[in-house]
Amino acid sequence: MAATAELSQYDRAKSAAERAAIDASCRGPVLFFASAAVLWLLVGSLLALVASVKLHSPYFLTGTAELTFGRARMAHLQAVALGWATLASMAACLWQMCRLSRAELPYPKLLYLAGALWNVGVCIAVFGVLLGAGQSVEWLDAPPAAAPFFVTGLGIVSAWVVAVFRRRREAHVYVTQWYIFGAVFWFPWLYLVAQFVIFWMPVTGVVQPIVNWWFGHNVLGLWFTPIAVGTAYYLIPKIIGRPVHSYYLSIIGFWSLALFYAWAGMHHLIGGPIPAWLATASTVxxxxxxxxxxAVAINHHMTMLGHFHRLRYSPALRFTVFGAISYTLVSFQGSLMSLKWYSETAHFTHYIVAHAHFGAYAFVTMILFGLFYYMVPRLTGREWVSSRLIRVHFWCTSIGITAYVVGLSVGGWWQGVMMNNPDVPFARIVLYTQPHLLGRSLAGALLTVGHLAFAVSFAANVGGWGQRRSSGPTLFAQPAGQKA
Incomplete structure (x- = not known):
């Protein structure tokens, strides 16, 4: 028994040393991507507030052409989608692939170049849009000059993720690696095809909006969704200290996502001049x-079963579970929205805006927040400086996005009902939506407060202000037995 205990202690020490070496190899590039992501989150939050206020107070900042609603809204999308969410997703891919492959990051300095190129592209996208050089293509609003920076930066990151996977020392391929591997293959393909077909050698007529929504919908479903779902598959078992409920069920979830999601984008064009078979195939x-x-919902729930009390202890688990639940709800909502009778009311209303934020924020961003709370202390070796700031961040963002989604969903649905009634004057519909738009701004302000608290916590941790971290749990009390 003594020999077994000694061997077990030796194995744990060896495993801890291995993880420390892996974290040291990717510390610089991952924190570089993460820091840039947090900065763009703040920029995007300010632009979102400007755009939101203008919807119910149209004379706000009227003397500045660069901050008109159209430009501010487009720039906001570039900042949060390409800046915050994509850079955070790249950091997630690199760190988790290294950890799960038990392999150190090769040639990490070249990833600084990738991050710099991507950030130059985001600068061109955000400030180019504000200066009037944006493109009138949803999700592809950036000026053409940004594309080479995005293609090069994304290509380097994708190649490095594949390189780490090929150098893996762990024979078993965990489900998170499946999702990450799929994401870094799908996103470059999506972006290159969309750029080629819409800008470089543009197709004509109705094919352009078809390609546009094929790209726009699949950015969420085949880039952000695999990374967020894969991250939840990593964090939930890791934090609570038990294996995922069913590995085979997780693989079914991955391959069915790969098979079906690419067909789903055309339901945004229901009622438009597109072939009927295309809209029907999208609905299917x-x-x-x-x-x-x-598959994902059952797996996550069964893994958490009996461990929901741990939400009191782990900030990373709180954000992750919130995001995982949101994924289930927003996905069912998306399936409903593909039905023609449902779309007749919801389409062209604020309901669509609520749905977009439900997916991109309540699901993807909340899980990325959870990853940051787990990942960053392990990279910096320091504790978060304030539990109060983390609580402010969680409650402001969770309450804020809930109020945002519920308020705009209710207001948008009745907006659609009234728009379908020829007896209702359009001016009355505009007046009806104003309180809901004011609520949107208040919810956005609450989200911004949460982002500021998160940014302060992150800067303090990276700046070395937190206490030195020991093995095991970091800030809140957690059950024993968790690996560092």
Whole structure:
């Protein structure tokens, strides 16, 4: 027994040393991507507030052409989608792939170049849009000059993720690696095809909006979604100290996502001048997405079963579980929205805005927040400086996004009902939506407060102001037995 205990202690020490070496190899590049992501989150939050206020107070900042609603809203999308969410996703891919492959990051200095190129592209996108050089293509609003920076930066990151996977020392391929590997293959393909077909050698007529929504919808479903779902598969078992409920169920979820999601984007064009078979195929793909969503929901719930009390202890788990639940709800909502009778009311209303934020924020961003709270202390070796700031961040963002989604969903639905009634004057509809738009701004302000608290915590941790971290739990009391 003594020999076994000594061997076990030796194995734990060896494993801890291995993880420390892996973290040291990717510390610089991952924190570089993460720091830039947090900065763009703040920029995007300010632009979002400007755009939101203008919807119910149109004379706000009227003397500045660069801050008109159209430009501010487009720039906000560039800052949060390409700046915050994509850079944070790249950091997530690199760190988790290294950890799960038990391999150190090769040639990490070249990733600084990738991060710098991507940030130059985001600067061109955000400030180019504000200066009037944006493109009138949803999700591809950036000026053409930004594309080479995005392509090069994304290509380097994708190649490095593949390189780490090929150098893996762990024979078993965990489900998170499947999702990351899929994401770094799908996103470059999506972006290159969309740039080529829409800008470089543009197709004509109705094919352009088809390609546009094929790209726009799949950015969420085949880039952000795999990374966020894969991150939840990593964090939940890791934090609570038990294996995922069913590995085979997780693989079913992955392959059904890969098979069905690419068909789903065309339901945004229902009622438009597109072939009827294309809209119908999109509806079928959207309804079939119930399969991977149920697979993920069952797996996450069964893994957490009996451990929900640990939400009191772990800030990373709080954000992750909030995001995982949101994924289930927003996915079912998306399937409903693909139905023609449902779309007749919801389409062209603020309901669509609520749905977009439900997916991109309540699901993706909340899980990325959870990853940061778990990952950053392990990279810096320091504790978070304030539990109060983390609580402010969680409650402001969770309450803020809930109020945002519920308020705009209710207001948008009744907006659609009234728009379909020829007896209701349009001016009355505008007046009806004003309180909901004011609520949107208040919810956005609450989200911004949470982002500021998060940014302060992050800067303090990276700046070395926190206490030195020991093995095990970091800030809140957690059950024993968790690996560092």
């Amino acid at each position: 793909g959207s309804m079939m997405m119930i399969i991977p969503v149920l």
